[in-house]
Amino acid sequence: MLIKENKIWDIPEHLATPESDYLNRRQLVKAAGLAALSAGASSLLPSMAFAQSDPTMDLYPAKRNEAYKLDRGLTPEEINSKYNNFYEFGSHKQIYTKAQDLKTRPWEILIDGLVEKPFTIGFDDLVRKVQLEERLYRHRCVEAWSMTIPWTGFQMSELVKLAKPMSNAKFIRMETFHDPKMASGQKQAWYPWPYVECLTMQEANNDLAFLVTGAYGKPAAKQFGAPLRLALPWKYGFKSIKSIVKFSFVEEMPKSFWEQLSGTEYGFWANVNPKYPHPRWSQETERVLQTGKRVPTLIYNGYGEQVASMYSGLKGRTAFY
Ligand SMILES: Nc1nc2c(c(=O)[nH]1)N[C@H]1C(S)=C(S)[C@@H](COP(=O)(O)O)O[C@H]1N2
Ligand SMILES: [Mo]
Secondary structure: OOOOOOOOOOOOHHHHOOHHHHOOHHHHHHHHHHHHHOOOOOOOOHHHHHHHOOOOHHHOOOOEOOOOOOOOOOOOHHHHOOOOOOHHHOOOOOOOOHHHHOOOOOOEEEEEEOEOOOEEEEHHHHOOOOOOEEEEEEEEOOOOEEEEEEEEEEEHHHHHHHHOEOOOOOEEEEEEOOOOOOOHHHHOOOOOOOOEEEEEHHHHOOOOOEEEEEEOOEEOOHHHOOOOEEEOOOEOHHHOOOOEEEEEEEOOOOOOHHHHHHOOOOOOOOEOOOOOOEOOEOOOEEEEOOOOEEEEOOHHHHOHHHHHHHHOOOOHHHHOO
16 A cells, blocks of 8 residues: 655556557457467466356457447556455455455355345356446556456446335445455454445446456456456445445445445545545555556546536535545
């Protein structure tokens, strides 16, 4: 969480290049196949071996939804896959090796609380009940670094529809698996496991709220929070909970994992805003992974048009920490 004080640069020319120039999808898929063939090569990504035997492989690559555009290049897969936050496997950034211990099948998801009828659904059934698409999203961690990712997944509103919530449901509380034998980070008893995150019903039904099943044109690598994680690009990254096993529809505002640890630093809303510093560092700029550059941070991470109206009733800092 150490932040270096750097000069604010303008967005360099090469970052404004359309992402299509950065990543030709066909080439990428071909490269992935070649890398998998040359097994043993140190450059082989752990995600690739996994993807070969994945039961949902036939669903990839999903069609890209062109409505979701980036203002900067895509972060290369080998950078994204080796710089992650996934505290269940440790509190450093190089957890991709440990994260390979995550067992992603069978994967049962419980939908309960204020719904017509609680139920459990296997991930492989769920993924075939929804419409998968690819979206290019920005991601802004509260630690002031950022990246861009080609996620594959489905709109969270589809899951809400399947759940059939009752009219008194106001929030959705989500939970990550809890298995300290598999995930050694969960042996650290001072953390309030399991990881919990929450949204209002209105936020969950916003078009931008995206449940992720894949990345880079194939099923999600374990370190990305396979087989099902959230992507909320207008909020700080910690809201985008990984490896979800439970969605509970509730009436009272739940407390998240990070809020339990430090409520003044990681509040319920956690909407990106450069004007409101984290109590221990500025949020005015962000380090763009791989580029070595800092760029100005945008309010709602640049997604204000789609989300700002949801927060018109909240005053000042409240909506941001
Ligand atoms: N279950 C769980 N979900 C999590 C985290 C975590 O430690 N555990 N870290 C969060 C944080 S702080 C960030 S920035 C993103 C990181 O996602 P990435 O590793 O795919 O970049 O996941 C979020 N979701
Ligand atoms: Mo984060």
